[in-house]
Amino acid sequence: MLTILGFAMIATFLVLIMMKKMSPIAALVLIPALFCVFVGKGAHLGDYVIDGVSSLAPTAAMLMFAIVYFGVMIDVGLFDPIVRAILKFCKADPMRVVVGTALLAAIVSLDGDGSTTFMITVSAMYPLYKRLKMSLVVMTGVAAMANGVMNTLPWGGPTARAATALKVDATDIFVPMIPALAVGLLAVVALAYVLGLRERRRVGTLTLDQALVREREREREPESETVLVGAGSGAEAGAGRGGPGRADRSRGSAGSGGSGAADEASDDDFKGLDPNRPTLRPKLYWFNALLTVALLTAMIMELLPIPVLFLLGAALALTVNFPHIPDQKARIAAHADNVLNVSGMVFAAAVFTGVLTGTGMVDSMANWLVETIPEGMGPHMGLVTGLLSLPLTYFMSNDGFYFGVLPVLAEAGHAHGVSTLEIARASIVGQPLHMSSPLVPAVYVLVGMARVEFGDHTKFVVKWAVLTSLVILAAGILFGII
Numbered sequence: 078m079l080t081i082l083g084f085a086m087i088a089t090f091l092v093l094i095m096m097k098k099m100s101p102i103a104a105l106v107l108i109p110a111l112f113c114v115f116v117g118k119g120a121h122l123g124d125y126v127i128d129g130v131s132s133l134a135p136t137a138a139m140l141m142f143a144i145v146y147f148g149v150m151i152d153v154g155l156f157d158p159i160v161r162a163i164l165k166f167c168k169a170d171p172m173r174v175v176v177g178t179a180l181l182a183a184i185v186s187l188d189g190d191g192s193t194t195f196m197i198t199v200s201a202m203y204p205l206y207k208r209l210k211m212s213l214v215v216m217t218g219v220a221a222m223a224n225g226v227m228n229t230l231p232w233g234g235p236t237a238r239a240a241t242a243l244k245v246d247a248t249d250i251f252v253p254m255i256p257a258l259a260v261g262l263l264a265v266v267a268l269a270y271v272l273g274l275r276e277r278r279r280v281g282t283l284t285l286d287q288a289l290v291r292e293r294e295r296e297r298e299p300e301s302e303t304v305l306v307g308a309g310s311g312a313e314a315g316a317g318r319g320g321p322g323r324a325d326r327s328r329g330s331a332g333s334g335g336s337g338a339a340d341e342a343s344d345d346d347f348k349g350l351d352p353n354r355p356t357l358r359p360k361l362y363w364f365n366a367l368l369t370v371a372l373l374t375a376m377i378m379e380l381l382p383i384p385v386l387f388l389l390g391a392a393l394a395l396t397v398n399f400p401h402i403p404d405q406k407a408r409i410a411a412h413a414d415n416v417l418n419v420s421g422m423v424f425a426a427a428v429f430t431g432v433l434t435g436t437g438m439v440d441s442m443a444n445w446l447v448e449t450i451p452e453g454m455g456p457h458m459g460l461v462t463g464l465l466s467l468p469l470t471y472f473m474s475n476d477g478f479y480f481g482v483l484p485v486l487a488e489a490g491h492a493h494g495v496s497t498l499e500i501a502r503a504s505i506v507g508q509p510l511h512m513s514s515p516l517v518p519a520v521y522v523l524v525g526m527a528r529v530e531f532g533d534h535t536k537f538v539v540k541w542a543v544l545t546s547l548v549i550l551a552a553g554i555l556f557g558i559i
Contacts, residue, residue: 080445083438086112087472095532105425109432116436129431135384136518137423140192141416142387147196148412149394152356155365160201171211172273178202179269182220186227191519194224199526211276213529218538219269222545225509226261232377238479239501243487250501253558261549358398422521443482458490459499459559463550466507471514503559506550510542
């Protein structure tokens with residue numbers, strides 16, 4: 078019964094948010110509360126919620142101060158050179174824009190923190206997507222998948238959890254998986270290329286001058302925040318623009334390859350982030366760069382808990398870059414919207430995870446899945462683990478999967494002669510899908526800053542993330558790693 082109710086709770090949540098019948102925060106709170114009553118443990122709801130909040134409070138604190146820290150770094154211009162390089166590569170060509178999104182997200186993901194990656198990627202690329210009328214869910218989907226592949230770095234979380242749970246070395250898990258993960262990253266870039274071509278066909282290719290002219294024309298019209306879910310859908314695209322869209326397409330075929338001084342000059346003006354914003358601190362650029370490197374180094378070396386590092390970093394960044402109290406208050410207020418949205422989502426997710434764990438539903442679901450594995454699949458537990466990692470890391474937290482389910486899978490594999498390291502490597506292939514799970518706080522940073530409905534993001538990204546995960550699994554098997 079617990080297994081059925083657990084799957085029913087997850088299905089109800091996903092259906093309601095994808096159909097936009099409830100907001101994610103309301104669904105994360107009310108649906109588990111209702112199912113807790115159905116299970117007959119309504120009297121313990123308070124305990125489950127408090128346990129969930131206690132476990133996620135450090136994550137909420139980390140995200141709050143990480144948003145402030147990296148928000149300040151974006152304000153003062155630390156990432157402007159990277160952004161300019163990516164945008165110069167893009168040249169207002171939708172295909173290059175989507176590929177540039179994947180590359181930027183992959184590069185920034187080297188720090189091992191999803192929220193940081195999404196903040197920088199969205200801040201850089203959002204103005205370009207809006208200016209070219211590109212689908213924002215393409216941006217969120219590609220960024221999430223690129224970050225999911227890179228999230229397997231030893232300091233990213235999943236690999237360290239697998240190593241801890243199975244008492245093996247994280248290096249022994251990650252290093253042999255590098256070829257398979259490289260194939261996965263190439264698959265994300267290839268997918269970005271395909272999605273970019275679809276966007277190019279949908280909106281056309283413009284020169285930067287044409288994009289700027291079109292934006293000025295839009296500024297005279299009532300503002301619309303419509304999100305195009307059907308990326309590449311000609312029917313949806315044509316409905317809103319009609320003739321102008323066709324005109325842009327007919328005249329813009331040379332846009333991506335536009336040459337000459339005019340295009341180069343436009344590149345310099347087309348930075349997305351305002352190059353003349355008053356918050357820039359060019360004289361403090363190297364201080365901010367060194368502070369960020371020191372912060373990331375301390376985070377990787379685990380010198381202090383990550384929430385404490387970001388708290389100290391945010392306080393220091395605000396004090397040095399904005400020594401006057403009114404300026405500090407203005408910077409905090411500028412990022413308060415993101416902080417409130419993300420922290421609210423995290424604490425709402427704590428209700429969901431608290432009920433799933435406290436009622437025993439998550440254990441019941443995991444045990445049922447393990448028990449349904451046919452006996453004949455025992456020698457292929459590496460493949461089984463890789464396949465199970467997709468749904469389990471999507472519907473469960475990483476902690477729940479790696480510390481609760483993975484040891485059971487490893488024990489079953491060991492009984493059939495499958496090494497623990499092979500099971501551990503297979504367990505990380507589901508991360509491209511995991512990064513879009515409703516239980517991952519960083520995904521709310523992504524959709525919140527991109528102004529995309531979580532349900533729209535889910536409908537778009539799941540199929541592509543599953544495909545990327547399967548590519549990694551297939552490469553691992555082909556290379557003899559799994």
